[in-house]
Amino acid sequence: MKIGFDNDKYLKLQSQHIRDRISKFGGKLYLEFGGKLFDDYHASRVLPGFKPDSKLQMLLQLKEQAEIVIVVNADDIEKNKVRGDLGITYDLDTLRLIDIFKNIGLYVGSVVLTRYNDQLAAQKFQKKLELNGIKVYHHYSIERYPQDIDLIVSDDGYGKNDFIETKRELVVITAPGPGSGKMAVCLSQLYHENKRGVRAGYAKFETFPIWNLPLKHPVNVAYEAATADLNDVNMIDPFHLEAYGVTTVNYNRDIEIFPVLNTMFEQILGESPYKSPTDMGVNMVGNCIIDNDAVVAAANQEIIRRYYNALCNNKKGNSPDSEVYALELIMKQSKLDSSDRAVIAPALKKAEETGAPAAAIELSDGTIVTGKTSSLLGACAAMLLNALKTLGGIEDSVHLISPEVIEPIQHLKVHHLGNVNPRLHIDEVLIALSISAVTSENAQKAMEQLERLRGLEAHSSVILSQVDSMMFKKLGVNLTCEPYYQTKKLYQK
Numbered sequence: 347m348k349i350g351f352d353n354d355k356y357l358k359l360q361s362q363h364i365r366d367r368i369s370k371f372g373g374k375l376y377l378e379f380g381g382k383l384f385d386d387y388h389a390s391r392v393l394p395g396f397k398p399d400s401k402l403q404m405l406l407q408l409k410e411q412a413e414i415v416i417v418v419n420a421d422d423i424e425k426n427k428v429r430g431d432l433g434i435t436y437d438l439d440t441l442r443l444i445d446i447f448k449n450i451g452l453y454v455g456s457v458v459l460t461r462y463n464d465q466l467a468a469q470k471f472q473k474k475l476e477l478n479g480i481k482v483y484h485h486y487s488i489e490r491y492p493q494d495i496d497l498i499v500s501d502d503g504y505g506k507n508d509f510i511e512t513k514r515e516l517v518v519i520t521a522p523g524p525g526s527g528k529m530a531v532c533l534s535q536l537y538h539e540n541k542r543g544v545r546a547g548y549a550k551f552e553t554f555p556i557w558n559l560p561l562k563h564p565v566n567v568a569y570e571a572a573t574a575d576l577n578d579v580n581m582i583d584p585f586h587l588e589a590y591g592v593t594t595v596n597y598n599r600d601i602e603i604f605p606v607l608n609t610m611f612e613q614i615l616g617e618s619p620y621k622s623p624t625d626m627g628v629n630m631v632g633n634c635i636i637d638n639d640a641v642v643a644a645a646n647q648e649i650i651r652r653y654y655n656a657l658c659n660n661k662k663g664n665s666p667d668s669e670v671y672a673l674e675l676i677m678k679q680s681k682l683d684s685s686d687r688a689v690i691a692p693a694l695k696k697a698e699e700t701g702a703p704a705a706a707i708e709l710s711d712g713t714i715v716t717g718k719t720s721s722l723l724g725a726c727a728a729m730l731l732n733a734l735k736t737l738g739g740i741e742d743s744v745h746l747i748s749p750e751v752i753e754p755i756q757h758l759k760v761h762h763l764g765n766v767n768p769r770l771h772i773d774e775v776l777i778a779l780s781i782s783a784v785t786s787e788n789a790q791k792a793m794e795q796l797e798r799l800r801g802l803e804a805h806s807s808v809i810l811s812q813v814d815s816m817m818f819k820k821l822g823v824n825l826t827c828e829p830y831y832q833t834k835k836l837y838q839k
Contacts, residue, residue, distance in 0.1 A: 350640030351395035361407040371547025376532040379520040380552035392645040412516040413455040420468035439522035456481040460527035483508035499613040504537040558632040564645035571652035574672040586622035594624040657829035689805040697807035705729040707804040727775040737795035772817040
């Protein structure tokens with residue numbers, strides 16, 4: 347993938363900009379972190395060169411000043427809400443986040459349970475946190491939020507919430523997912539800090555949309571595609587345009603809520619520090635793009651991927667028709683179709699030729715490698731081995747894994763583990779390949795190519811099993827699938 351983003355420049359520029367914002371408020375800043383603090387694969391896909399943990403690395407440059415507060419909606423714990431990309435519940439993801447932050451030297455101050463109403467699951471979660479030395483605070487639902495500002499900014503509103511004891515000048519407010527109440531936590535803290543005579547400020551770090559790129563720049567359109575399920579829409583910030591005569595981009599929810607936020611700031615602080623939603627942000631990503639053509643190409647691929655993902659999720663019953671329609675419209679407005687994704691046509695052609703599922707992957711030099719279904723391997727497993735052979739300069743006729751090795755694994759799957767499909771999945775193939783690498787020079791050479799798969803594009807002619815889909819994620823391959831199952835069975839794993 348051609349690099350379009352200067353990650354080193356970003357780390358320096360972003361951390362300095364946050365330091366400047368801390369200074370503006372006299373030494374105490376509540377920073378709402380939108381999106382993912384790490385594992386930000388959307389950003390790394392649309393901004394080639396942006397590393398998935400860039401925001402975390404940036405925070406490490408401020409680690410002596412920063413502490414982290416994790417916000418979780420107690421209703422989400424009660425409902426066992428699952429983070430879609432990881433397949434784990436929000437309470438488990440909170441534990442995961444705490445471990446990761448601590449392991450790299452970031453200080454986690456506490457966890458806040460928002461919309462708390464003595465939910466049984468939230469109480470159990472709190473006990474678990476406290477047994478492990480994590481402080482827990484409660485924030486409550488406020489009637490007529492966010493319209494009734496007089497109630498909200500009072501002792502019966504924010505005043506009812508627990509005051510979160512913080513020790514450092516930069517308080518990063520993050521969450522396992524959207525809808526956790528990060529902004530409300532920040533404003534509640536401003537209310538309490540102000541009552542205690544402490545001058546504190548608020549800022550927002552939201553990577554997308556990028557405020558200093560054009561409204562219809564593919565990177566900003568890709569953000570709309572990524573949030574089609576939330577009905578987010580990018581807009582010109584009218585407040586910023588009126589205040590400064592400068593056109594900037596924000597998204598509808600921040601623009602709609604800004605008049606309310608502005609009034610809250612005035613009531614809490616005496617005057618609002620901001621004239622627009624864009625003013626609240628500290629995002630420097632747009633200043634670190636070094637190759638616009640590379641970024642545009644990457645963002646267009648993301649739009650297509652989001653469309654195909656929505657089609658597949660709709661087929662599985664996990665997303666509504668409205669999401670598909672929204673993405674269809676984005677595709678048309680961007681003048682994109684399946685022909686703009688190089689791996690789709692070869693995968694479909696191979697499937698048509700063989701009468702069975704097939705897959706294709708595009709290597710970094712533009713070479714397309716395909717894989718077909720056989721008695722031993724699934725199409726994606728075959729494609730993966732063919733790609734590793736091509737990358738390693740290994741003859742196509744060479745068997746990286748001997749059939750004599752594959753057949754006992756198939757026997758184990760079918761006769762002992764109860765599987766109906768004897769063909770090897772990607773994870774099983776990689777284990778077999780790693781074993782073969784002990785005695786086979788070619789297998790070892792193929793194993794050495796695995797890192798070169800990261801960032802490549804692939805397409806399957808059918809919806810893949812969860813096992814294969816997760817393996818593509820772990821390998822860093824950007825996968826799309828046709829919205830069809832291999833069989834007509836009602837129960838699909």
